Amino acid sequence: MINKKKTTIKDIANVLGITPSAVSKALNNHPRISEKTKTDVLQVAKNLNYQPNRLASALRKGKSNLVGVIIPRANSHFFSSIIQKIEDLLNKEGYNIIITQSNESYEKECRSIDALLYTQVDGIIASMANETVKLDYYEKIKSKGIPLILFDRGENDLNVDYIGIDDYQSSQIVIEHLVNQGCKRIAHIAGFSHTRIYKNRIRGYRDALKKFGLPIEDDLIVESNLRIEDGRRIMKQLLKLQNIPDGVYISGDYTALGALQVLQEENINVPNDIALVGFSNESFSSLVTPSISTIEQHSEKIGELAANAFLHRIATKNENVSLNKMILQAELIIRNSSKRK
Amino acid sequence: MINKKKTTIKDIANVLGITPSAVSKALNNHPRISEKTKTDVLQVAKNLNYQPNRLASALRKGKSNLVGVIIPRANSHFFSSIIQKIEDLLNKEGYNIIITQSNESYEKECRSIDALLYTQVDGIIASMANETVKLDYYEKIKSKGIPLILFDRGENDLNVDYIGIDDYQSSQIVIEHLVNQGCKRIAHIAGFSHTRIYKNRIRGYRDALKKFGLPIEDDLIVESNLRIEDGRRIMKQLLKLQNIPDGVYISGDYTALGALQVLQEENINVPNDIALVGFSNESFSSLVTPSISTIEQHSEKIGELAANAFLHRIATKNENVSLNKMILQAELIIRNSSKRK
DNA sequence: AGTTTTTATTCAAACGTTTGAACAATCATT
DNA sequence: AATGATTGTTCAAACGTTTGAATAAAAACT
Numbered sequence: 001m002i003n004k005k006k007t008t009i010k011d012i013a014n015v016l017g018i019t020p021s022a023v024s025k026a027l028n029n030h031p032r033i034s035e036k037t038k039t040d041v042l043q044v045a046k047n048l049n050y051q052p053n054r055l056a057s058a059l060r061k062g063k064s065n066l067v068g069v070i071i072p073r074a075n076s077h078f079f080s081s082i083i084q085k086i087e088d089l090l091n092k093e094g095y096n097i098i099i100t101q102s103n104e105s106y107e108k109e110c111r112s113i114d115a116l117l118y119t120q121v122d123g124i125i126a127s128m129a130n131e132t133v134k135l136d137y138y139e140k141i142k143s144k145g146i147p148l149i150l151f152d153r154g155e156n157d158l159n160v161d162y163i164g165i166d167d168y169q170s171s172q173i174v175i176e177h178l179v180n181q182g183c184k185r186i187a188h189i190a191g192f193s194h195t196r197i198y199k200n201r202i203r204g205y206r207d208a209l210k211k212f213g214l215p216i217e218d219d220l221i222v223e224s225n226l227r228i229e230d231g232r233r234i235m236k237q238l239l240k241l242q243n244i245p246d247g248v249y250i251s252g253d254y255t256a257l258g259a260l261q262v263l264q265e266e267n268i269n270v271p272n273d274i275a276l277v278g279f280s281n282e283s284f285s286s287l288v289t290p291s292i293s294t295i296e297q298h299s300e301k302i303g304e305l306a307a308n309a310f311l312h313r314i315a316t317k318n319e320n321v322s323l324n325k326m327i328l329q330a331e332l333i334i335r336n337s338s339k340r341k
Numbered sequence: 342m343i344n345k346k347k348t349t350i351k352d353i354a355n356v357l358g359i360t361p362s363a364v365s366k367a368l369n370n371h372p373r374i375s376e377k378t379k380t381d382v383l384q385v386a387k388n389l390n391y392q393p394n395r396l397a398s399a400l401r402k403g404k405s406n407l408v409g410v411i412i413p414r415a416n417s418h419f420f421s422s423i424i425q426k427i428e429d430l431l432n433k434e435g436y437n438i439i440i441t442q443s444n445e446s447y448e449k450e451c452r453s454i455d456a457l458l459y460t461q462v463d464g465i466i467a468s469m470a471n472e473t474v475k476l477d478y479y480e481k482i483k484s485k486g487i488p489l490i491l492f493d494r495g496e497n498d499l500n501v502d503y504i505g506i507d508d509y510q511s512s513q514i515v516i517e518h519l520v521n522q523g524c525k526r527i528a529h530i531a532g533f534s535h536t537r538i539y540k541n542r543i544r545g546y547r548d549a550l551k552k553f554g555l556p557i558e559d560d561l562i563v564e565s566n567l568r569i570e571d572g573r574r575i576m577k578q579l580l581k582l583q584n585i586p587d588g589v590y591i592s593g594d595y596t597a598l599g600a601l602q603v604l605q606e607e608n609i610n611v612p613n614d615i616a617l618v619g620f621s622n623e624s625f626s627s628l629v630t631p632s633i634s635t636i637e638q639h640s641e642k643i644g645e646l647a648a649n650a651f652l653h654r655i656a657t658k659n660e661n662v663s664l665n666k667m668i669l670q671a672e673l674i675i676r677n678s679s680k681r682k
Numbered sequence: 683a684g685t686t687t688t689t690a691t692t693c694a695a696a697c698g699t700t701t702g703a704a705c706a707a708t709c710a711t712t
Numbered sequence: 713a714a715t716g717a718t719t720g721t722t723c724a725a726a727c728g729t730t731t732g733a734a735t736a737a738a739a740a741c742t
Contacts, residue, residue, distance in 0.1 A: 008728055019692055024730060034690060054461055055405060056728030059396040059697050066439075066460070074415035074424065074440075075624065083415065084442055091452070096460050098407075099415075099440040101425055111432070119407070119437050120395055228628060257628050264630050283416065284625045287569060287598050289605050349698055360722055365700060375720060397698035400727050 007048040015044050027052070058120075067310060068116035069099045070109060070126035072153070077283045078299045079127070082151065085303025086125060093311060095122070102129040104225070113137045123147040123310045128154065130225060133194055147313035151306045152297075153197060161313065161323050163305045165297050165330040167197045171204025172211075173332045174249050174277045174295065179212050181275050181340045183247030187220040189234050189259065191251045198223070201251055201279075226251055231258025239266065247275045247338075253282040256292050260337065275338040290336035297330050348389040356385050368393070399461075408651060409457035410440045411450060411467035413494070417595075418624045419640045420468070423492065426644025427466060434652060436463070443470040445566070454478045464488035464651045469495065471566060474535050488654035492647045493638075494538055502654065502664050504646045506638050506671040508538045512545025513552075514673045515590050515618045515636065520553050522616050522681045524588030528561040530575050530600065532592045539564070542592055542620075567592055572599025580607060588616045588679075594623040597633050601678065616679040631677035638671050 009023040016023070018037065026033045026041035044050075058064045067090055071079045087097050098116060102109035109129045116124055117140070124141055127150065138158055141148045147161075154162040178186050188205045191198030202221065209216050219241055224230035231250065235258065238245060250256040256278030263270050270276055270290055278285060278294040285292040305326050312321070350364040357364070359378065367374045367382035385391075399405045408431055412420045428438050439457060443450035450470045457465055458481070465482055468491065479499055482489045488502075495503040519527050529546045532539030543562065550557050560582055565571035572591065576599065579586060591597040597619030604611050611617055611631055619626060619635040626633040646667050653662070 006728095010728080020728085021693080021730075022691055024728095025691090028730085030731095032690060037690080051459065053400070053728050054459055055396055055400040056697090057730075059394070059400050059699090060728080060730045062697070064396060073421065075418055075421035077416055080414065080416035080421075080442070084444070087441060091456060096439055096456055098437055100428060101421075103425070115432060115437055118392065118395055228624070254624070257625065261628055261630065283569070283595070284598060284629070287602055288625070288629050289602065347698095351698080361698085362700075362723080363721055365698095366721090369700085371701095373718095373720060378720080394698050397727090398700075400729090401698080401700045403727070 006053070007045075007050045008053065009050075011048055012041060012044045012050060015048070016040055064120045064122055065095050066119060066121045067095050067097045068112075068119070068121040068124040068126075069097050070102055070112050070116075070124065070128075071099065072104045072127060072129050073101050074099070076280070078152075078280050078297060081299040082303035082306070085300045086307045089304060089307035090310070104129045104131055106131040106134070110137045113141060117141065117144065117146070121146070122314065123149070125149045125151065125306050125310055127152045128195070130192060130195055147310055149306050149309045149313070151302050153195060155196060159323065161309045161325075163302050163309065163326045163328070164197065165295075165302075165328045167200035167330075168204035168207075170279075170295050170330040170332075171201045171249070172208045173330070175205060175208035175212065177293075177332055177334065178247040178249065178275055178277060178338065179214070181247070181271065181338055183245075183275055184214065185220070185243065185245045186214060186247040186249060187238050187245035188222075189226075189231065189248060189250040189255055190221060190223045191226050192223050198251060205249060220245060224255070226255045228254045228258040231255035231260075232262050233258075235259035235262040239268075245274065247277075249277050251279045253278040253280045253285045253292055253294055256294070256337075257284070257288065260288065260290075260292065271336065271338045271340050275340065277332075277338050281333060286335065293335045293338040294333050295330045296333050298328055301328060347394070348386075348391045349394065350391075352389055353382060353385045353391060356389070357381055405461045405463055406436050407460060407462045408436050408438045409453075409460070409462040409465040409467075410438050411443055411453050411457075411465065412440065413445045413468060413470050414442050415440070417621070419493075419621050419638060422640040423468075423644035423647070426641045427648045430645060430648035431651070445470045445472055447472040447475070451478045454482060458482070458485065458487070462487065463655065464490070466490045466492065466647050466651055468493045469536070471533060471536055488651055490647050490650045490654070492643050494536060496537060500664065502650045502666075504643050504650065504667045504669075505538065506636075506643075506669045508541035508671075509545035509548075511620075511636050511671040511673075512542045512590070513549045514671070516546060516549035516553065518634075518673055518675065519588040519590065519616055519618060519679065520555070522588070522612065522679055524586075524616055525555065526561070526584065526586045527555060527588040527590060528579050528586035529563075530567075530572065530589060530591040530596055531562055531564045532567050533564050539592060546590060561586060565596070567596045569595045569599040572596035572601075573603050574599075576600035576603040580609075586615065588618075590618050592620045594619040594621045594626045594633060594635055597635070597678075598625070598629065601629065601631075601633065612677065612679045612681050616681065618673075618679050622674060627676065634676045634679040635674050636671045637674050639669055642669060 009020045012023045013020045023041050026038045069083055074080050083099055090097055100112040106129055123146055135158055149161045151163040190202050193199045193202055206216055222234045256276055268274055278292045281294045281296040285294050350361045353364045354361045364382050367379045410424055415421050424440055431438055441453040447470055464487055476499055490502045492504040531543050534540045534543055547557055563575045591600055597617055609615055619633045622635045622637040626635050
């Protein structure tokens with residue numbers, strides 16, 4: 001039952017008594033090919049169960065129809081729904097996507113980039129690892145003339161298309177909300193400030209505190225890797241302060257979960273003693289008790305914009321179109337961890 | 342700065358005054374090429390920043406060095422750590438992997454398979470969507486002679502390599518544990534029984550109940566899609582029974598989370614009134630309150646075995662090696678949701 | 683009827699690599 | 713010194729498609 005030899009355009013050509021190039025043109029809907037030939041070719045192609053050899057076409061055209069996507073990790077609602085959207089849109093345009101996870105490791109990210117370049121992807125859509133500070137590998141992508149689109153974790157210095165949310169403003173919204181709930185002393189469990197988005201969130205947090213006349217203290221801002229353990233560790237640390245906070249803004253829901261757990265272990269009432277707001281709207285955030293207030297980043301929209309940015313780059317390859325920084329407004333979802341009655 | 346033309350083996354050949362085929366053989370470490378030529382070629386390749394054209398080589402060799410991986414969704418600790426491991430191992434062997442998410446949809450799965458076949462992957466590693474009952478698309482993979490490895494969600498009828506855990510036995514362990522905690526009436530929120538793994542879990546559940554002389558009632562077994570909402574809905578339904586259960590075994594941690602939330606809303610003590618055990622050891626399971634007892638499926642090991650199964654298939658392409666069903670023992674992690682003091 | 687234009691197809695080269703066969707040169711064996 | 717084996721390289725074809733130029737045939741215009 002297994003067909004040893006695959007059918008090629010040559011086989012189709014033989015059946016119809018025309019040349020392979022005519023078949024190729026017919027399949028590609030070339031204007032100079034007669035309607036009759038086109039329908040004939042399509043018919044025969046179907047009969048012989050013809051599957052085009054993507055590799056041959058890719059080689060000839062110098063285009064692989066593959067797009068690389070680099071994310072820090074797939075195990076997150078935010079990233080998984082972004083790649084889902086990207087895959088969806090790019091598949092429609094005939095692209096396949098190669099997803100790689102950096103696991104927040106710079107080293108792994110570099111290896112991924114090399115692998116993608118070797119695979120001759122037509123473009124790379126990426127969100128940088130937390131660890132990444134050196135941009136040499138990203139420069140490498142650019143220097144090869146391969147379209148590069150960054151989302152969420154990007155770098156201004158790279159001068160490429162970027163899609164993300166307004167982190168600065170998100171912090172402002174969070175702080176305003178906490179202030180409205182009566183918080184007077186707000187801590188921030190932050191990501192590392194060398195990453196642009198976390199830096200902006202910290203800036204937004206500081207400026208908002210200033211605006212509301214609240215104390216800005218170094219003890220109240222702790223940077224970390226934002227893993228669950230970090231949330232636990234830092235929350236414990238905050239509780240040891242002589243003057244503990246009554247509100248905590250946390251740059252990630254996993255981290256917020258860790259913090260929440262510590263508070264529960266210590267029998268501290270959330271939100272009344274300490275109110276919490278997280279970030280990212282993970283799938284569990286609405287489901288734990290108390291449910292976690294958080295920032296929804298509109299991941300699908302980000303995915304959509306990233307995919308379109310890539311397609312646009314490809315379509316206008318050497319037209320030198322100006323680059324796009326697309327900044328979305330994020331949305332605060334108020335849940336029980338910060339809603340004082 | 343951008344090098345317009347890429348260097349090819351021809352360029353290297355010109356520099357050294359030898360033929361491209363000699364260069365090719367040198368690069369592939371052909372035994373008949375002299376050591377001197379090999380080192381020369383490597384040197385020049387480095388100088389010219391030579392990057393092999395994977396497409397050309399793939400076309401000639403009829404091998405893309407791409408492997409497709411199909412998972413129901415990336416947003417799960419189980420699947421994301423499996424693909425991480427697969428990627429890791431296969432990258433080392435020079436393969437890149439294309440990940441696609443079926444989102445538990447049969448239709449999406451079919452499209453993914455078509456896309457992967459079109460991309461001419463060298464093999465497919467897949468875990469089937471819950472929805473999938475027709476195996477025609479998987480048969481298509483087989484009929485093309487492309488190695489197919491299934492994990493977790495597999496089908497015996499397909500007769501391909503399979504890696505999974507012993508679902509039947511996992512259920513037994515769970516029930517035994519719940520019985521030890523004093524449960525006398527144990528419900529099961531199950532996946533759809535048309536999927537082999539869920540069928541086996543149901544069978545294990547039933548047989549274990551029988552073994553311990555506990556009641557087996559249709560009302561106590563509810564099949565679902567295992568989403569969070571399903572957990573909520575079904576738990577509410579179970580609480581409406583005239584005779585409510587005192588233990589619930591749930592085939593997924595997300596679902597268990599939904600169920601847990603309902604119990605807390607109803608002020609039912611977990612584990613003392615109702616003990617819960619989930620499945621999959623999601624990242625949040627240890628972190629909610631009470632922490633959820635669950636089955637750890639050794640996802641990394643599964644990923645490792647799947648990758649190796651693929652490599653083994655490739656290595657022994659036409660040797661007709663017998664197929665491997667690899668069944669791992671799962672491990673029960675006892676946490677507070679089922680630990681009565 | 684002759685010339686130009688249009689239409690449909692073929693020709694031939696190209697994309698960059700791989701690979702078995704062929705060849706020449708060197709070395710070993712008698 | 714003649715023969716055979718070994719070594720290092722070249723030759724040429726192949727993988728399956730695409731594409732611009734060339735050609736042939738048909739149609740349209742003088």
